[in-house]
Amino acid sequence: MGTVPVAEPAPHRPRCGQRDGLRTHALPARRPRVSVSRLAGSPAGWWLTLLSGAFAAAVGAGFTLRLGFLAAAAAAAFALASGLVAAAARLRFRRPAVLLAVLLFLGIARGGGAVLQPAPDRIDGHLGERGVVVTGAVRDAPLLGAADVIVDVERLTDADTDAAVSGALLVTGAAMPALSPGDRVEIDASAIRAPGRRPGPRSEAALEREGVQALVTGARVTILRRAGPSPPGVLAWVQRRLVTAVNAVLPEPTAGLLLGIAFGIRQPMSPATRAPLQDSGLIHIVVVSGLKVVLVVGMIAAAARALQWSRRRTLLAAAPVVAAYVLVSGAGPAAVRSALMAGAAFLGRIAARRVDPLPLLAVLAAAMLGIAPALAKDPGFQLSFMGTAGIxxxxxxxxxxxxxxxxxxxxxxxxxxxxxxxxxxxxxxFGVVSLVGPFANALVLPLLPVLIVLGTGGAALSALHPALGWLPLQLAGAGTGVTLGIAGTMAALPGAALRLGSWPLSWSLAELSGLCAGGFVVLLARRNTTAGMRRRVMAAAAAAGVAVASGTGVATAAPDGVLHVTVLDVGAAPAVLVQSGSGALALIDGGASAPLLLQALGRATPPWTRHIGLVVLTGGEQAAVAGLAAVAGQYSVGAVVEPTRLNPGAEAVITMLEAEGASVIQAGTRPWTWAGASWQCLTVSAARTGRAECAVSVGDRTGRVLVLGDVGTADEEELAGLYPAQLRADVLVAPPGGALAPVLLGAAQPSSVAVPAAAHAPALPLPAGYSTRRTAGDGDLAFAGGPTGLEEAT
Structure with missing residues (x-):
């Protein structure tokens, strides 16, 4: 054996596979150790997270707040100036600051440019109550148990128009024919209206993510031509087969809940079922969330390990399964995000790279918002990404x-x-935060993999033959029953859920700014932080977050100086909440139901609001004042303005408020000033009762509203004759049902008409040319003042 020269180094056997507990085959033999991702907790990863998150936030702000080019330029200039100031201390921040400014500019420009305004060539440019015929192609057909269909509009015809129109229309009705995606249909409707803001599957927020700009109710749908085979048609057929298979074996609400748990297929859910799930924090299990996609991927990975598959084979097997699951569920943002993150993780493992989830999450958020800015207003998108970041x-x-x-x-x-x-x-x-959610989820989440396997397997087998899937569906139904039992038990506990009513935008902005400030402090100190300094850094980050959040909350919660009017959805009665430019609150009428008024005030005001400075009654009828009984004991009232000759029930309510400390003032016809706004009671003698009724006019430099209360049509004609100059208003709040005299409409010349619901009476149509909103379909109706008067709040 020869000797080894001293100048030649001895051979060295690589031991990278033995360090840190890794197996010898964890990395390819020829790939150096440094190839493991530099983004795994590195400064580059944090900068990628910050820049991607800034772009995503800018797109969301531009779309939600309808910001334009000037706002984009201002944000970019601010970021650039801040970066240059930081660069004076540390030069390495110069390039990231310039890049941050560019991304902010591009993000706000992208979001603001995606806002589409109503136009004659779009379906939302033809809103109103009139006979109209629309032709188009079915995009999304209804499943069993549903009665909604989305139609991509191609042409619109009415008495004045026959033109090509674009946009999407939601058609609802009980007598809907069997439709498939791609079918050409003709829709004969009596009105086209904008989606309402009342939470639910037909709300503006829910329909906006589907690209729906308008809806019609009770329309007649005629099939002009059936569609041929297509991928959407095949997918709809698969969904209908699954729904039919589960409904044939299990009763409601178990069948609908299992379809939601296993596939995310939405089915009608009664309030008795939805309320316990929501209060217990388990409502997320009935939709396809990122958690379910992760569970599906995890089950495939577990099966692959048992079969000793390679990573490449596991990816090839998981990709089509996850893609099919996401498509059957409707391809929502949460499912798409989770599928992309899981795919990136698999690819990283095949390439022997570790994928850091936080930068990947920020990049996916930026990419999805860049492609579809409307996702910024989608609660599903918000819950998915914010929840994942929190986890x-x-x-x-x-x-x-x-x-x-x-x-x-x-x-x-x-x-x-x-x-x-x-x-x-x-x-x-939702206005609800579950306090028992962590405990309920700790009990239910371990059951989800079993329910998904039994539900998907049983539904697929039952679709082939009912007998094949009977047993797994029965077992899944039993597990679903256990889940409902846990939800009901947890929701019944005292203090199970915190009902906030409304969550002010200022609170969200404060939380976001505080998190950003704290994260920025951690980012700056991360590179040079020793173990002994970590607690100080976290304390400094917490202090910075609290300080910035408090300052932002105080700044954004200040009154904005304009008049705000909200027509409350309190059932079949009028109730209008007015906020002056100084922030003072006044209530015109209170409706007939005390619980409904209390709920409406909780929705329309911040949780800390417990004072109403002024209550004004338009008449002495029980339907207008009975709800005010809820105010006593819950809110303090400064003064009550009442007409003469109240009925005994109304007198009792006013006496109750007076006992709580409110002063009572008789209404006259002379105007008065309160909280910076001018008020006037336009009094007439009601033809039906002989009692005094008053239409309340409220306004300031930013707008004016006229509230008619419960006056009849004859009284409206008398108002137009007595007060022709005082009726002018930007927003006219009609009597319940919407009965309006043409002469009063001509005198008021409103740009918008708000119609409270009427008891035991159909909604009356209004003349064309007025923007009309109804509490019966749209919930609370909010308007805000501005340079051109009161306009619908966005």
Missing amino acids: LLLAEPLARRLPGPRLLAEPFAVTVAAQLATVPVMAGT
């Missing part, structure tokens, strides 16, 4: 500190993390 940042630290078995501690930590991050969206969208 990534908070779940693991929480789980490490929780005692008990991991099977319960980990779901509990995941739920707490997701709930903390999504409080603004949950409160703003």
Whole structure:
């Protein structure tokens, strides 16, 4: 054996596979250790997260706030100036600051440019109550148990128009023919209206993510031509087969709930079923969320490990399964985001690269918003990304500190993390924050993989033959019953849910700015932080977050100086909430139901509001004042303005408010000033009762509203004769049902008409040319003042 020269280094056997507990085959033999992702907790990863998140936030702000080119330029200039100031201390921040300014400019420009205004060539440019015929192609056909169909409009014909029109229309009705995607249909409707803001599947927020600009109700639908085979048609057929298979074996509400758990297929759900799920924090299990896609991927990965498949074969097997699951569920943003993240993780493992989820999440958010800015107003998108971010940042630290078995501690930590991050969206969208959600999810989440396997397998087998899927569907139904039982038990606990009514935008802005400030402090100190300094850095980040959040909250919660008017949805009666430019609140009438008025005030005002400065009654009828009984004991009232000759029931309510400290003033015909706005009671003698009725006119430099109360048509004609100059208003609040005299409409010349619901009476049509909103379909109607008067609030 020869000797080894001293100048030649001895051979060295690589041991990278033995370090850090890795198997010898964890990395390819010829790939150096440094090839493991530089973005795994590196400064580059944090900068990618910051820049992608800034672009996504800019797109969302531009679309939601309808910002234009000047706002984009101002945001970019601010970011650039801030970056240059930081660069004076540390020069390496110069390039990221310039890039941040460019991304902010492009994001706001992209979001603001995606806002589409109503136009004659779009369906939302033809809103109104009149006979109209629309032709188009079916985009989304109704499933069993549903009666909604989305039609891509091609042409519109009415008494004045026969033109090509674009846009999407939601058609609802009980007598809907069997339709498939691609069918050409003719829709004969009596009115086209804009989607309402009342939460639900037909709300503006829900329909906006589907690209729907208008809707018709009770229309007659005629099939002009059937569509041939197409991918959407095949997908609709598969969904109908699954729904039929499950409904044939299981009763409601178990069948509908299992379809939601297993496939995310939405089915009509009664309030008795939805309320416990919502109050217990389990409502997310009936939609395809990122959690379910992760569970599906995890089950495929577990099967692949048992079969000893390679990573490449696992990816090839998982990709079509996950894609089919996402498509059957409707391809919502949460499912798409999770599928993309899972695919990126699989690709990273095949390439022996570790994929850091936080930068990947920010990049996906930026990409999806860049492609479809309307997702910024989609609660599903918001919940998906904010919840995932909360889980990534908070779940693991929480789980490490929780005692008990991991099977319960980990779901509990995941739920707490997701709930903390999504409080603004949950409160703003549903008005409810579940306090028992972490405990309910800790019990239910371990059951989800079993329910998904049994539900999907049983439905697929039952679609082939009912006998094949009977047993797994029965087992899945039993598990679904256990889930409903847990939801009902948790929701019945005292203090199970916190009902906030409304979540002010200022709170969301404060939370976002505080998180950004704290994250920026952590980012700056991350590179040079030793173990002993981590607590100080986290304390500084927390202090910066609290300080910035408090300042933002105070600044954004200040009164904006314009008049705000909200026609409350309190059932079949009028109730109008007025906020002056100084922030003072006044209530005109209170409706007939005390509980409904209390709920409406909770929706329209911040949780801390407990004072109403002025209450004005338009008449002495019970339907207008009975709801005010809810105000006593819940809100303090400064003064009550009442007409003469109240009925005994109304007198009792006023006496109750007076006992609580309110002063009572008799209404006259002379105008008065309160909280910076001018008020006037335009009094007439009601033809039906002989009592005094008054139409209330309220206005300032930013707009004027006229509230007619419950006056009849004959009284409206008398008003037009007595007060022709005082009736002018931007917004006219009609009597319940919408009965309006043409002479009064001519005197008021409103740009918008708000119609409260009427009891036991159909809604009356209004003349063409007026923007009409109804509480019966749209919920609370909000208007805000501006340079051109009161306009519908966005």
